[in-house]
Amino acid sequence: MSDQPAPHETPSATPSASPSPSPSPVHRSEGHTGGPPRRSEGHGGGGGQRREGGPGGPGGPGGGPGGPRRGGKRQYFRKKKVCRFCVEHVDFIDYKRVEMLQPFVQERGKILPRRMTGTCSRHQRWLGEAIKRARNIALLPFATEL
Amino acid sequence: MEANMEERVYDLIFICRPATPEDEVNKIVTTLEHSTSEHGGKIEKTERWGTRRLAYRVAKHREGFFVYMVVKSTQGDLIKELERRLKVSDAVIKYQTIRLDEELKRQQKLGKHRERRASRRPRKQAPGAPPAPQPPQQQVPATAAE
Numbered sequence: 001m002s003d004q005p006a007p008h009e010t011p012s013a014t015p016s017a018s019p020s021p022s023p024s025p026v027h028r029s030e031g032h033t034g035g036p037p038r039r040s041e042g043h044g045g046g047g048g049q050r051r052e053g054g055p056g057g058p059g060g061p062g063g064g065p066g067g068p069r070r071g072g073k074r075q076y077f078r079k080k081k082v083c084r085f086c087v088e089h090v091d092f093i094d095y096k097r098v099e100m101l102q103p104f105v106q107e108r109g110k111i112l113p114r115r116m117t118g119t120c121s122r123h124q125r126w127l128g129e130a131i132k133r134a135r136n137i138a139l140l141p142f143a144t145e146l
Numbered sequence: 147m148e149a150n151m152e153e154r155v156y157d158l159i160f161i162c163r164p165a166t167p168e169d170e171v172n173k174i175v176t177t178l179e180h181s182t183s184e185h186g187g188k189i190e191k192t193e194r195w196g197t198r199r200l201a202y203r204v205a206k207h208r209e210g211f212f213v214y215m216v217v218k219s220t221q222g223d224l225i226k227e228l229e230r231r232l233k234v235s236d237a238v239i240k241y242q243t244i245r246l247d248e249e250l251k252r253q254q255k256l257g258k259h260r261e262r263r264a265s266r267r268p269r270k271q272a273p274g275a276p277p278a279p280q281p282p283q284q285q286v287p288a289t290a291a292e
Binding site for chain 1: 200257260
């Protein structure tokens with residue numbers, strides 16, 4: 001596959017498919033399928049590949065979306081995820097607004113990791129706290145029984 | 147000693163059994179109000195959220211009648227007393243008190259900070275907008291391929 005000199009078509013196809021995760025609240029349902037941009041077969045996982053999961057935060061990868069790197073073997077795209085709370089300038093995450101917390105919780109009640117939702121570390125911290133409070137007062141489940 | 151304590155804000159939520167008559171809920175609320183005023187506190191607001199589904203079973207109930215209050219107090223003893231009262235009342239199946247003043251303070255501080263920063267340095271248009279490298283040629287082969 002890597003021998004092909006002009007892999008132009010593949011990148012054009014991928015961005016339309018993969019970058020859906022970032023902004024939409026659809027996450028919850030996507031939880032399992034939404035991950036893929038991170039784990040897309042790793043391309044052998046040479047060196048720095050690993051770290052890619054991490055930078056979702058504001059100071060993330062340099063500038064703009066991880067652009068196409070012509071030189072390397074890497075040919076998949078990652079749309080930069082932006083913290084939804086930072087965009088809306090949220091200073092306090094209210095645990096009482098369940099419908100707002102819901103997108104950050106999996107079906108079974110797990111808190112979604114930052115790498116899935118793109119939340120920055122500060123807001124993820126507040127979010128976790130809010131979710132735990134909501135759980136305590138039975139607004140959110142600890143774990144859904146089947 | 148307690149008089150020196152600055153005012154604190156608390157969120158108080160309690161859940162009654164779904165079958166509780168309205169009078170009894172009112173009675174609980176009035177007793178809470180009463181003991182709050184006794185301790186020199188103040189109930190800022192009381193909201194009845196009505197019967198809603200619990201995220202998990204509490205005391206074999208799947209639904210509960212939620213009451214939400216905001217309490218201001220300068221004495222820690224008040225919360226102790228309120229929680230004791232909720233604990234002993236049979237209709238209440240769950241309650242939670244959360245101290246919120248620190249978070250509200252933080253929220254105000256962040257808001258002020260942002261305002262100040264915004265006023266000091268008016269936004270430049272397009273701060274560091276990278277030269278959006280969306281190569282249009284990529285789309286052309288894709289359509290051609292289709």
